[in-house]
Amino acid sequence: MIGDSSHSVESRIPFYGKLFSLIAFVIILNLPAPADMTSSAQRLAAITALMAILWMTQAIPIAATSLIPLVAFPVFGIQDPKTVSGSYMNENIFLYMGGFIIALGIEKWGVHKRIALNTIRVIGSSPRRVVLGFLFATAFLSMWISNTASTLLMLPIGMAIIGSISELAMFDSEEDSSKAIQHFSVALLLGIAYSASIGGVTTLIGTPTNIAFQSIWTSQFPDGPQLSAGEWMIMVVPFGITFLLLTWM
Structure with missing residues (x-):
């Protein structure tokens, strides 16, 4: 009975998402605008609220919600079609798409x-060297694909090594205890997470914030160094190499 009720609520989320998004859109569109807000800004706020609710509830596919500005902005006079479509075909978008293709x-x-x-194999199989190897391997992957993707790819390998520590005899007899294994596990898993973030900083496609920074830099300083x-x-x-070594130490 509980399972049926929860399933019923979940099935209604898309309907309520569409309903509330339209209500929020109409309300914001017809509210008295503040003195310092232009009519275009108010229309933009209404479209933003509409898209935010649709994204949160996933009332329609996320990709479909992302395409709303392509139609809504020209219709409501926020931006012309050429400017809006140009944002979707930005060179940085294709650069990041290339990163996803590499990840696949x-x-x-x-x-x-x-x-x-x-x-x-090159660095060695002692616990400290295994952690160092994972730091550099994860960081290298994160240079070309997103931080999250590289972490998800390396995490199963790290978990497999943690699960087979006893078979690999990586600890001396004096250190071969649950406490030592726990310390190694924490160091390895945190190392994967930290090195993914460090590696992502070192290339433009490593993380979306790098591409965003480049885009903002280019638009704000068109005459500056590219x-x-x-x-x-x-x-x-x-x-990045320095931070990896500091993380390992």
């Missing part, structure tokens, strides 16, 4: 496993 290829062919295992992918790596990779 890495996952399909198991490249992340080969990188992790080969790194450990940040290419190569220049970004030259500036940031040395800091």
